[in-house]
Amino acid sequence: MDVSAILLIHCPDQPGLVAAISNFIADNGGNILDLDQHVDDERGVFFMRVEWDLAGFRIPLPQIAERFGDAIGTPFHMQWQLHFSNERPRMAIFVSRLPHCLTDLLARWQSGEWQVEIPLIISNHDTLRPVAEQFGIEFRVFPIDATNKAEQEERELALLHEFAIDLVVLARYMQVLSPRLINAFDARIINIHHSFLPAFPGSRPYHSAHARGVKIIGATSHYVTEELDSGPIIAQDVTPITHRDPVDALVRKGRDLERTVLARAIWFHIQRKVLSYDNRTVVFD
Amino acid sequence: MDVSAILLIHCPDQPGLVAAISNFIADNGGNILDLDQHVDDERGVFFMRVEWDLAGFRIPLPQIAERFGDAIGTPFHMQWQLHFSNERPRMAIFVSRLPHCLTDLLARWQSGEWQVEIPLIISNHDTLRPVAEQFGIEFRVFPIDATNKAEQEERELALLHEFAIDLVVLARYMQVLSPRLINAFDARIINIHHSFLPAFPGSRPYHSAHARGVKIIGATSHYVTEELDSGPIIAQDVTPITHRDPVDALVRKGRDLERTVLARAIWFHIQRKVLSYDNRTVVFD
Amino acid sequence: MDVSAILLIHCPDQPGLVAAISNFIADNGGNILDLDQHVDDERGVFFMRVEWDLAGFRIPLPQIAERFGDAIGTPFHMQWQLHFSNERPRMAIFVSRLPHCLTDLLARWQSGEWQVEIPLIISNHDTLRPVAEQFGIEFRVFPIDATNKAEQEERELALLHEFAIDLVVLARYMQVLSPRLINAFDARIINIHHSFLPAFPGSRPYHSAHARGVKIIGATSHYVTEELDSGPIIAQDVTPITHRDPVDALVRKGRDLERTVLARAIWFHIQRKVLSYDNRTVVFD
Amino acid sequence: MDVSAILLIHCPDQPGLVAAISNFIADNGGNILDLDQHVDDERGVFFMRVEWDLAGFRIPLPQIAERFGDAIGTPFHMQWQLHFSNERPRMAIFVSRLPHCLTDLLARWQSGEWQVEIPLIISNHDTLRPVAEQFGIEFRVFPIDATNKAEQEERELALLHEFAIDLVVLARYMQVLSPRLINAFDARIINIHHSFLPAFPGSRPYHSAHARGVKIIGATSHYVTEELDSGPIIAQDVTPITHRDPVDALVRKGRDLERTVLARAIWFHIQRKVLSYDNRTVVFD
Structure with missing residues (x-):
């Protein structure tokens, strides 16, 4: 089975979050396997879990965190964790x-x-x-x-x-x-x-x-x-x-x-x- | 559908309670339709619900309460309620x-x-x-x-x-x-x-x-x-x-x-x- | 309460679907309220429900269906339904x-x-x-x-x-x-x-x-x-x-x-x- | 913990079953710990599980089965099993x-x-x-x-x-x-x-x-x-x-x-x- 990447994210809600994240994945050749998103209206917080196939992904695994942080995480003030499906906690x-x-x-x-x-x-x-x-x-x-x-x-x-x-x-x-x-x-x-x-x-x-x-x-x-x-x-x-x-x-x-x-x-x-x-x-x- | 009688009982537990109650019913020609019993070991309390068919019961309906109380309820220090299946609360x-x-x-x-x-x-x-x-x-x-x-x-x-x-x-x-x-x-x-x-x-x-x-x-x-x-x-x-x-x-x-x-x-x-x-x-x- | 739009979609799975749909919404000024997506791996089918706020959306309500169909639905061979939250079936x-x-x-x-x-x-x-x-x-x-x-x-x-x-x-x-x-x-x-x-x-x-x-x-x-x-x-x-x-x-x-x-x-x-x-x-x- | 006896019974329903069984237990000095009874009206079958304390029971344990069978089981055409709480299946x-x-x-x-x-x-x-x-x-x-x-x-x-x-x-x-x-x-x-x-x-x-x-x-x-x-x-x-x-x-x-x-x-x-x-x-x- 191929390795996939999993992002867990929360940040202040704003328009364009799903587009930004899914573009980051699609533009680098990733195919989304599972995406689940939730907005807490009361608190104005956006939550997402997205998992994508790394098979054709063009960013090498050790660089994904840095690249995501620079491109998306930091600009959108996200708290995020990146995991890989082959980890054994x-x-x-x-x-x-x-x-x-x-x-x-x-x-x-x-x-x-x-x-x-x-x-x-x-x-x-x-x-x-x-x-x-x-x-x-x-x-x-x-x-x-x-x-x-x-x-x-x-x-x-x-x-x-x-x-x-x-x-x-x-x-x-x-x-x-x-x-x-x-x-x-x-x-x-x-x-x-x-x-x-x-x-x-x-x-x-x-x-x-x-x-x-x-x-x-x-x-x-x-x-x-x-x-x-x-x-x-x-x-x-x-x-x-x-x-x-x-x-x-x-x-x-x-x-x-x-x-x-x-x-x-x-x-x-x-x-x-x-x-x-x-x-x-x-x-x- | 025939009328049945329902007794709800609780009292201090002691040997012979089930026998006494079921004898009262059987001796007067009643057939038990449903009997459920429970003993709370911690508190030493006996609980019972028994329902019996009044079809062949030899005590007339208005006298059942008094007869049961005299024969069983009072001697065994029971708290009890008698109901009939044709009541409409x-x-x-x-x-x-x-x-x-x-x-x-x-x-x-x-x-x-x-x-x-x-x-x-x-x-x-x-x-x-x-x-x-x-x-x-x-x-x-x-x-x-x-x-x-x-x-x-x-x-x-x-x-x-x-x-x-x-x-x-x-x-x-x-x-x-x-x-x-x-x-x-x-x-x-x-x-x-x-x-x-x-x-x-x-x-x-x-x-x-x-x-x-x-x-x-x-x-x-x-x-x-x-x-x-x-x-x-x-x-x-x-x-x-x-x-x-x-x-x-x-x-x-x-x-x-x-x-x-x-x-x-x-x-x-x-x-x-x-x-x-x-x-x-x-x-x- | 403001009106929101709801899209229900299924189509053959391929990379970039979430990005395409979320871009369509974001580029036209919509804010996603809820997005849920599912891929049936066995059948290779992509499913999505996405709901977005029409408050600042720049496409007038009666034109959304046509515009979405032309831009996204038809190119990606989607089966889709568009609903509005103020409908009363x-x-x-x-x-x-x-x-x-x-x-x-x-x-x-x-x-x-x-x-x-x-x-x-x-x-x-x-x-x-x-x-x-x-x-x-x-x-x-x-x-x-x-x-x-x-x-x-x-x-x-x-x-x-x-x-x-x-x-x-x-x-x-x-x-x-x-x-x-x-x-x-x-x-x-x-x-x-x-x-x-x-x-x-x-x-x-x-x-x-x-x-x-x-x-x-x-x-x-x-x-x-x-x-x-x-x-x-x-x-x-x-x-x-x-x-x-x-x-x-x-x-x-x-x-x-x-x-x-x-x-x-x-x-x-x-x-x-x-x-x-x-x-x-x-x-x- | 004291040993108790458990009877599992089914037989054709008839008046007096509960009385007969509970008398057998009470008359021999047993105290019922748990009794549950059920009548299948459709099939006319009586089912019972009764468990009683053997502490003061006057029939020796090895003779209970025979005595119960003779006094109650056979006359009432019962199918019955007798178990003891200290058995280890x-x-x-x-x-x-x-x-x-x-x-x-x-x-x-x-x-x-x-x-x-x-x-x-x-x-x-x-x-x-x-x-x-x-x-x-x-x-x-x-x-x-x-x-x-x-x-x-x-x-x-x-x-x-x-x-x-x-x-x-x-x-x-x-x-x-x-x-x-x-x-x-x-x-x-x-x-x-x-x-x-x-x-x-x-x-x-x-x-x-x-x-x-x-x-x-x-x-x-x-x-x-x-x-x-x-x-x-x-x-x-x-x-x-x-x-x-x-x-x-x-x-x-x-x-x-x-x-x-x-x-x-x-x-x-x-x-x-x-x-x-x-x-x-x-x-x-």
């Missing part, structure tokens, strides 16, 4: 003691469902080391307590850099990250929260859902920001429950949701289909 | 200016989908009078402001009694009811709230949902209690949205949810399938 | 005896949810005349039997032309239309079928669903083609059922689906969001 | 080359989500041996071709008996089983089919779904019977798709459905919540 997984999301992610990676590398798993407990070993992945433990959090996160951060990690996935990691770590991976840390946010943020959402007597439970995958469980939502899904379901049934039904919703969010991210703006996401699905 | 609709739920309810009534009477519509505005007239139903307006709420609700309450109303449905009625009215119709006032509660209670939930950037919106139907939007939930449903949906699209998509969820809750109630207990519902679906 | 409803879809459509029209005219209802029975009268709409009855179908459809067709109908909606109309009528309204007749097509085509799908023991039922809205229940699908939705649901419960639950799915399909159509190609639809949602 | 998995369902099942087993043993995996290819080894489970290959099918299935059957298998799960096993194997495990072979049956039975359902242009895809888990893809349905679920999804996107989205739906069906089966009757299931959820 490097993903680290943070996990605590619950295996269901971890195993699911590793199975997808192992079966080739995702074009990613998973070189590193970080945990605050030793519990899931056997799962990591089963899949042959480096597993590092950093126990966290009230006194050592800052220094442990420094070590984690150093390790993320050492392993050249692009994307961090919190696969039911039961620690709140500090701003320093969050900011080092802005819009590149994906969490799965086991409720239909903004309902039931924080801990023990299944207990809260049961207590409130809701008839549907949910899971939410979002980018992590400094405010707990309040970052831009990438994906959500729900499943019906009944009065017959005690809390442990919610936990069981919720596991399937968590797996699926987290995987969906990661898929969007690694396919470069997500733009985050003003604490909301544009998902070009 | 009398339902009043409260509405403000938005027609979509009102029209939907009236269309279901008109087509015979529901076995109810709808003799009365109450509003705080005159806006929807033409809809009421279109369906030939009494429409009364009680404008509410800061100064007259108590006395207007007194008049509404008197009217509800005058019309022998069994069930009040708030079909997007934009006023908070006072405790006096709520308590007069305990577990007999059904509201539709246009969000997936407990997310976005109060006013303008679609605006809040849009601001938070959720990927799914919902609607919730619940019994009204004194605490706003916090009563026992009867039914909920959701629909996916995307970044392309501005607030007015949420409003449009939400209308279909509101109609369906409210109708479903009313259906459960008039089929005598709902028990409310400890701010939660048991829905024997 | 004229919709006729065909119905038999079941009121639920009809009333739902009329309520949406009455409340202003849709920007359409509904000047005409056609039925093969007199049953629903009161509903038509309730909403003040012309109701014409054409009883159909084995001997008169062709001539009755001729009369219906004449009536559709007389009323300048743009769109025909079969709202549970229990007659199969003849090719002549279908072809006169190609991709402009929308049907609601009460199953999750292609499962259970033809009559009595709820009975078939019950007999097969499915756990989910559905409804499908599609453009009508000569082959029964086989036209391009516009919208589908489903709802869970259980072993407790006899056929009449499926009918009841299905009604809510039918209403919602049909309304969704009509919305897509009148918003000019649907392209039909090779018996499939592209829905630019 | 022994499950064999059949698989071909696709790992996603297999890995998912093994991960659930490994994490203790299910109270089952999985001592054996059978395949017609060697492809997934590494997955079996990763989880430490016996993996046996029986290549099937036109000439050896009968004898290979004999060997498989012998192996199933040797491993004392109670339940066979076809986790995307791409061979049709012969009647002899099917009948040896009547209502104990669960298959996952990658479509919303009865739509798209047989091979390549995602290709068929794409060709038909459906807007929703599904997965169906059912007991295997001699007629292909036509056995009693245990669980189904669906997910929306759009025109943007080529066949490989359907395959990808479908994988998540297949995993979840198969797991749900297995859960119902091992919780003894499924009764199969007349090619339909009663799922006491």
